[in-house]
Amino acid sequence: MTIQTLVNTSSAAWEGWNNLGYQARTRILRHWTDQLAAECRAMVEYQCRQAEEHVAPTLLMPGPTGETNELYCAGRGSFVVTADNETPLVAFFGQLAAALVTGNTVFVCLPADYPVKAKDVAVQLEQSGCAGGVITAIDNDQLADLVSHPAVAGVAYAGKLSTTQALGRQLAARDGLLAQLISETDTEQLPVIGSPTYSLRFVTERTRTINITAVGGNATLLELGSGEEH
Template identity: 40%
Template structure:
């Protein structure tokens, strides 16, 4: 049976490379234009996610090169993320959490797909400041088709523990990409979304290694290091 890829996933995949290539600083600058469209706790949450991303993943990290090579660690977006919430999560705090999920996923380098009327409202405030396909919205009735898509890289959701467990099982049994599930169960305290390391759930790491020694230099250094004095 041929599985038809949702058009939103196709559009997100088309936007991924250009969005990801902007880097954390470039994406944050664009998204800060959208922060002013939010108010109160939602604006504060959006700005915090951008500031936190700058601090946590904003700069590439130079790693030790034990044999003389240069190693640089950087982060990149995983791919299309679905931003959603269980039906019972409809409080003002839940809306703040949805904004936090959206901004975290976006600034990390991922195109996002929001769901329903709340998601549409968030999308409408961000879309004018980013390229086409970076943020989209689908009706609640279309959510299952997005979850089932083989190219979906992750889901950020507000839900209780039982719903999260059901989602884990569903994602484990589908084919395609290994789909990351990032769930928040407490929309009042927000212990997950409000943690500095939350942003790391939306990225993948890449290490670029450059050989800066002469031909055979690495082997010579390894041999010297293995000798006892």
């Protein structure tokens, strides 16, 4: 399958997954955790709880002329989630859960000798309720081309500082919109992945304006994404 086909499939699945809502996505992820070790299950649950607190709520902001403005968070699009062969499973599953629960589709790339296989994780999540295209296992030789593709919203990586720097340079050299690099280099203490606001790195803010004074009422006039990190 070509890189463009992979990107098209993931992009096509994104809207449905993003619009599914936090509660439905959380139910799927919690069902999936039945297959995980206790530490990894706890990490996925932690990411779901933090996203529910920091990302899921919609804020209402009444406007001066009678309109209602709703500020909410949405997934950015398709993320690459990857790790080094020495990265603990709990770190990888934390990245994956945060990306998915916030409404992003995911490409998973793991070293050949990693304790779990990307394809097995993809199968588990689809069996737990993820639609096809929400999570896609990719080979290591496809990673560089996907990171460089302008339609990929960002990369979540856990491992060496040198690899983080290389990924940063690769993303900076891309054409098109800026992409997120969400990296964790302390794979023992996990200060980034373990942060209560980690999920905010995977979302963008959007505003929906509803003009309740318009003829006919309740007309949605504007919905914009900031394209920036919350």
